[in-house]
Amino acid sequence: MELSMHSDAGGTVQVSDDVFGVEYKPGLVHQVVTAYLAGSRSGTKAQKNRAAVRGGGAKPFRQKGTGRARAGTSRSPIWRSGGVTFAAQPRDYSQKVNRKMYRGAVRSILSELARQERVILLPDLELDAPKTKVLAQRLGDLGVSDVLIVTEGFDETLFLAARNLPNVDVMTASEVDPVSMVAFNNLIVTEGAVRKLEERLA
Numbered sequence: 001m002e003l004s005m006h007s008d009a010g011g012t013v014q015v016s017d018d019v020f021g022v023e024y025k026p027g028l029v030h031q032v033v034t035a036y037l038a039g040s041r042s043g044t045k046a047q048k049n050r051a052a053v054r055g056g057g058a059k060p061f062r063q064k065g066t067g068r069a070r071a072g073t074s075r076s077p078i079w080r081s082g083g084v085t086f087a088a089q090p091r092d093y094s095q096k097v098n099r100k101m102y103r104g105a106v107r108s109i110l111s112e113l114a115r116q117e118r119v120i121l122l123p124d125l126e127l128d129a130p131k132t133k134v135l136a137q138r139l140g141d142l143g144v145s146d147v148l149i150v151t152e153g154f155d156e157t158l159f160l161a162a163r164n165l166p167n168v169d170v171m172t173a174s175e176v177d178p179v180s181m182v183a184f185n186n187l188i189v190t191e192g193a194v195r196k197l198e199e200r201l202a
Contacts, residue, residue, distance in 0.1 A: 003114065003121045003194075006142065013121060013191060016198045020119075024112040025104070029178065032105035035095040036179050043091045050075050050083030102178075103201050109181045110197070120188045125149065130160035139168070146185040150176050152192030173197050 001021040002012040050056070056075030063070055077085040113119050120142060127134050135158070139147060146167040151158065154172055162170045171180060173189075173196035181187065189197070 001114075003119060005123065005191075006120050007123050013194070015194055016202070019107050019198050019201050020111055020114045022104075022107050022111045024115075025108050028101060029105050029108055029182070032097055032102055033178050033182060035097045036177060039094040041093040043093050045088045046090055047084045047087040049085075049087035050077060052087070053081070053083045056082075105178050106176075106181070107201050109178055110187075110201075113181070113187050118186050120144065120147075120186060121191065121194065122188060123191050125151065125158060125188065125190055126155070127157050127161055130157045132161050132164050135161040135168075136165060139165075142188070144186045144188070148176075148180055148184040148187050150187065150189045150193045150197070152190055152196055174200065 001015050001017045003015050003020065005011050005013055050073070053075045056073040060071050060074040061068065071079075075082045077083055110119070125138075127138075139145065149158065149162065149168070149170045150173055151170065152173055155170070159170050162168045167184070169180065169184070171177075173193040176197070
C-alpha cells in the first residue's frame with residue numbers, strides 16, 4: 001500500500017498492508033476504546049452506608065404512641081444525614097484486553113483513517129522555535145485544525161508549540177493510543193513515525 005507524501009517533492013511512500021490496509025472492525029475498535037476509557041477511570045468514589053455514618057445509636061423517638069412511622073435510627077437512608085442505601089465503594093474499572101486485540105484495533109483505526117484520506121504523511125515536522133503561531137501557520141497550510149500529530153520521538157519544540165492550540169495534540173509513535181486516534185479528525189504522521197508504528201504493530 002502507498003501513502004501520498006505532503007511535501008514540495010511530493011511522491012508516495014510504501015507502507016505495510018498489515019498495518020495500513022486491514023479490514024475495519026467496528027466491534028473490536030469499540031471494545032478496545034471502551035476498555036481503554038474504563039481503565040483511565042480513577043475509581044475512587046466512596047460513600048458511607050447506614051453502618052458507616054456517624055451517630056444513630058438511639059431511637060429518635062419511642063416506638064409507639066407518637067403517630068409517626070416507627071424508626072430505629074435517625075441514620076437510615078430516608079433521613080437527612082443518613083447513610084446511602086447502596087453506597088459506592090472504591091473499585092477497579094479496568095478491563096482485560098489481549099495484546100493481539102489491542103494491536104488489531106489500532107491497525108484497524110489506522111487503516112480506516114488511511115482509506116478516508118485522513119492521514120497526512122510528512123517527511124518531518126521540525127519547527128525552528130517553540131512558537132504556537134508557527135505551528136498554527138503550518139497546520140493552516142496543510143488545511144487541518146483538528147489533528148493528532150504523531151512523531152518518531154519526543155520533540156519538545158513541537159510539544160510546546162502545540163500545547164496551547166485547541167484540538168491539537170502531539171504524541172510519539174510508541175505512546176499513541178486508540179482513544180486519541182478516534183478523537184481527532186486528522187492524523188499527521190512523520191515518515192519515521194510510520195516505520196515505528198509498523199515495527200510496533202507488526
